[in-house]
Amino acid sequence: MFKLTGKKAVVTGGGSGIGKAISIVFARQGAEVHIIELQKDAAAQTLTEIEAEGGRAYSHTCDVSKQGQVKEVFEAIGALDILINNAGIAHVGNLEKTSEEDMDRIYQVNVKGAYNCLQAAVAGMKQNGSGAILNLASIASHVGIPDRFAYTMSKGAIHAMTMSVAKDYLGANIRCNSVSPARVHTPFVDGFIAKNYPGKEEEMFEKLSKTQPIGRMAKPEEVAALALFLCSDEAGFITGCDYPIDGGFIRLNN
Template structure:
């Protein structure tokens, strides 16, 4: 099951966290993982890990918010069977204390970055007879989360883009879904806590972990497994859906 032999998968932000776990799992299942990341060192480390395990991977240093860069990279890959729009940034702030600069940065990476990759990859998928797009949204697109105004805005846009792509390309044999993780323990989360809550790292980590009714954060491997399923032929009847992978956060937090 979940065989991706011969498939070409593009994973943005594949140098760390969820993207790294997805790139490794895809390669394990037979795909060639194309890792798009701004951090060449991290991307190389993931590709080397994949190759050491007998898999196939290539890296592309790319800023997803730069449309010209994205087009060059995507067109250089050519055939694309799977696109995982994972790259993104977070931000702490409410509507009245989020600066225009910060708002624009979140929008440029989390929203325009997804658009840039879709705009470049969808014509290649159409020409190849189909494909799968998986977007990373968030529980922040579904429920109100304190001090996450810009981030939640961006992830709501990702959900809307997911539905539009699923509808517009359903007859081109292109499926598009998104997943909405709650908090997942990644190096990004550790850095985020250290930057925004200096001196309170342990307390904030525990608070964020326990905000999931299940009592902990998710793991990158757990998220990658759902991504693999939705990008595999076993999920061929699923499109235009958003999957909550949240330790009970949305339904059980009463």
């Protein structure tokens, strides 16, 4: 089950964290994986791991916020079957602590970047006569998260775009869903804690882990497993849905 043999998949931000985990498991299941990544070294490391397992993968250096670059890369890739819109950045701050520059930066990458890739991917999927899109939203698109104004805005947009694309492309046999992770233990999280809480890394890691009722952060591989299912033929009856993968955060934090 959940084989992707013969499928061509694009994963944005596939050089690290969730995107890397998705790229590896998709290649393991038979997909030809195309990683769109701004960091060349990170993409190269993911390719090395995939190729070591006998998988097929390619990297494309691209800033997803630049529509011209995105179109050029997708044209080079050709018609595809799967898009994972994972690339994104974060910002800490409430409304008053979010500058215009902060807002623009988050919008350009998280919202416009996803839009650019969606638009480019749909054209190729229509050529194939089908497609599966998975957007990375967040628990922040469902509940209030302190000091995450701009980030929450961007992930709310991802959630809304997912519903719109799912509705508009039913007739083209293109499915579109999203997942909403809670905190996932990635190198980004470790870097964030080290930068913002120097000397208190262990304490803050424990505190952030316990905000999930299940008592820990997710593993990137757990998000990748859900992504694999939603992009496989076995999920062919699922579209226009968001799947929290949150250790009970949304429903059980009471």
